[in-house]
Amino acid sequence: MNKRVSDFQCYHDGHIVIRWFWGAVERFNNEQRLRLLQFVTGTSSVPYEGFTALRGSNGLRRFCIEKWGKITSLPRAHTCFNRLDLPPYPSYTMLYEKLLIAVEETSTFGLE
Template sequence: SLMLDKNQSRQLLRIITSSEHDFKEAGYTYSTSMSDKRIIELFPGGQNQVVEYEDRLSYVELVVNARLEENANQTDVVRQGFLSVIPRYTQQRFQTELSPLCYLLTLEELEQRVCGDPEIDLDLLKRKTQYKGATVNSNVVKWFWNVMKGLSKEDRQRFIQFAWARSRLPHDMATNNNIKMLLNFTKTSEQALPKAQTCFFLVDMPMYSSEEQMRQKLMQALECDEINS
């Protein structure tokens, strides 16, 4: 965690406010416990060096810095992902690498740029869908979109999660030609549930004999997916 846990925060506060006698009794060394319970030295040989009472504030600062830097690599990956959505701004007169666009967006607009819209646009999804084993005029295709139209906002998100391992469509889906959903209609048993290959945004849909059967089987698949995840 990038933030100190409550137990460690309380411990550091006790160190700052403790009496000299209690501090020396504790026998602190220049080491600390990380979030995964590893004990690390705050500098080479620190585990063998006792912290003096007058140096306790410096010790606390070293502990805090160690915890804040604990997930630096993971945080940098998140930062790079953020900057892939919000463009960099590299002119020297600005003290940030974020585009001024950031400061023109509301929090809701920024969330949509980064995470996608929580409302699943069925018209957009339909335009970006390809079919195998059926055509756009096939009954099974028409039934599928009727079923999707009848789903709640939450169930539409569950379907996207089931099909693509994410609950929202990306903000650039309309213009990104690389994003397509593939509906593969298969001649398996009508008792079988739809299956998904999330890496490819691909859904294997049995050739059900009615719209109601398709709806029931799809909802069962979504429920099973939610339980398994």
């Protein structure tokens, strides 16, 4: 995930929740970061051209964080849109724990 190629809906890049999100990403180990990438984009690898080349269902689609949900909700992802719906958690600890649960306990699906 890359801060410079991210969009925000109802948040801005300096919003406390967004700063906490990037703090959590920095705290994640490499495997957790790959799981987060898989959770949000549907793939565990960065495009050859970098994050600016992330693709969605309709072509190029930047990573986006949207304000959504109640603080009791886990973050949810829309892989076709490279979008993470992130509730307005009241603390870094809550955000970190909920994000970790979402990326580690969520099963992915695929075609075999």
